Amino acid sequence: MPSWPRPAPSPPDFAAIRAELGVPEDFPADALAEAEAAAARPPLPELDATDVELVTLDPPGSRDLDQAVHLAERNGGFRVTYAIADVGGFVRLGGALDAEARRRGQTVYSPDRRVPLHPTVLSEGAASLLPGQVTPAVVWTLDLDGDGELTTSDVRRARVRSRAQLDYPGVQAQADAGTLPGALALLPRIGRLLLERAADRGAIELGTPEQEVQPTPDGGWTLVFRGDLPVETWNAQISLLTGRCAAGLMLDGGVGILRTLPPARPQDVERLRLLAPALGVDWPAGASPGSVISGLDAGDPRHAAFLEEAATLLRGSGYTAFDGAPPAQPLHSGVAAPYAHVTAPLRRLVDRFGTEVCLALATGRGPGDELRAALPLLPELMATSDRRTHEVERAVVDATEAWLLHGREGDRFPAVALDEGTVVLDELAVRARCAGPLTPGTRVEVRLVEADVASRSVRFEVVT
Known part of the structure; x- marks a missing residue:
């Protein structure tokens, strides 16, 4: 190893990573024109639900607000009112915006920016459930008994108005202090009941912390391991409950698209x-x-x-479209029930189509031919966008790991062996390949062999 210091490389270029992996950044002019025209004339439904005191709960700084919620006690149980952004009201099937959304598949989140599924005039404007804004929404009304079991459900279009935009750290602090706002006062109670019912079904939730790239005050980047706060877990249970209701509606109606896991x-x-x-x-x-x-x-x-x-x-997770006979394997084994994605249509393509199927079935008329024709195309569209998104996420982390460790080749680090070839460092939130004898779950000392920023490669070896 050279004794002189090497010049520090430039910070990771996340835009170059997105370009390399084919992430579409700019919207075509015709798709933008459609979005702007739709945003200028929001499709507000006749049904007025603006009296429901909904709030949104998201990561800090979010603008693409898909869901708003209100929780209440009712007849010895609970009522969950869950409003979902009505993207289908803004996006015309077969139009330029629909075609571009199919090409993208989902919003791609990077440390420096998010590349949205829809133009921001919709995703962070007219279609987003921003506070104080009267917005079209798809409103799920879900009644639970005192044990958290679903008793009745209803879904329909309505106009809504969120009262407040809340974030996870702030709401967690309120939950810890016992000062949750009225709309969320029951979140810990309902969330825990839904977790108990999930455990009864045999649901599997790993709950492992994920590597996350975060900015530093000096304009650089660092890596942290971030696990979900309790309020995030409870909030996720509301979304999973809605997805289970959607899947049941689809299976009863004989048409839809499920998120499946054998x-x-x-x-x-x-x-x-x-x-x-x-x-x-x-x-x-x-x-x-x-x-x-x-x-x-x-x-x-x-x-x-x-x-x-x-x-x-x-x-083995994927999407399963069906029309007529139900799929041979309809379950999502992580949820331990049939499940469909319908709660994030601003950020995920399939949710718009699943929601439109549910609305059509709820009215008794069933989905039209154009909607039915789109369903078999969605599994491959989502698989393609999932692969691209995962590749971007992995490349972003790999590039940041190499950048943080560059110049420290030869240094030793305490670590934990995850398996026979992978370690996690104590000092940094780095998870990397390691050569040498490793016993899973044991503490080891490792030496950095390579930290190549260009190839986004980091390698260690066990110190013997």
Whole structure:
């Protein structure tokens, strides 16, 4: 290793990564014109639900607000009012904007900017559930009993007005202090009940922290491991509840598109069960994988290694369109129920189509020919955009890891072995390949062999 210091490389170029991986940045003129015309004439439904005191709950700084919620007690149970941005009211099937959304598939989030599925005049303006703005929405009314089981559901278009834009850290602080606003006062109670019902079904939620690139005050970037706050988990349960209702409506109506995940293979469950004792994981006789996983602490190195291996239980997800006979495998094994994506139409293409199917079925008329014809195309469109998005996310993290570690080749770092070839550093939120003898769940010392910014490559070796 040279003794002289090497010049620091330039910060990662996230725009270059997006260009390399084919992320569409600019909208065609005809799609923009359609979006601007639709934004100038919002399709406000006759049904007025502006009296419902909805609030939004998102990451800080969000502008593409897909969902607004109000929670209330009702007849010994609960009523969940969940308003979803009515993107289908703005985007005409077969138009230029529809074609561009199909090409994009979903919003791509990078540390420096987000590349939206729809032009910002809609996604961060007329179609977004911004506070104080009367906005068209698709309103789900979901009634639960006192145990959190669904009793009745309804979906229809209505005009709504969100009262406040809230963010996860702020609402978590309010939850901890017991000062949640009225619309969300029941969120901890309902969220926990829905989690209990999910556990009863055998749902699997790994809950492992994810690497996230964040800006630093000096204009650079750093990596952190970020796990969900409790309010994020509770809020996600509201979305999952809605997706289960949507899937039920589609299956009853004989047409739709589901988010599916096949059940874990018995051999994968058995391999995980045999690995549990070595990693300090208690697996009682007869316990489901989901119940075992829910009791783990991702901050424990041995539990983290177990969760890494448990990811094999959640492989094979996709979208399944059907029209007529229901699909042979309709389940999402992570949710442990049939499930459909309908709650993020500003950010994910398939949600608009799933929502339109549900609205058509709820009225008893069923989806029209043009909508039905689009359903079989969606699985491949979403698979393509999912691959591109995951490639961008991985490349962004890899580039940041290499940039943070460049010039430290030869340095030693304490780390935890996740599997026979992967470690996570203590000092930085870096997860990388490592050569040498590794036992999952053990602490090791590793030496940095390579941190190549151009190739986005980081390699370590075990110090013996």
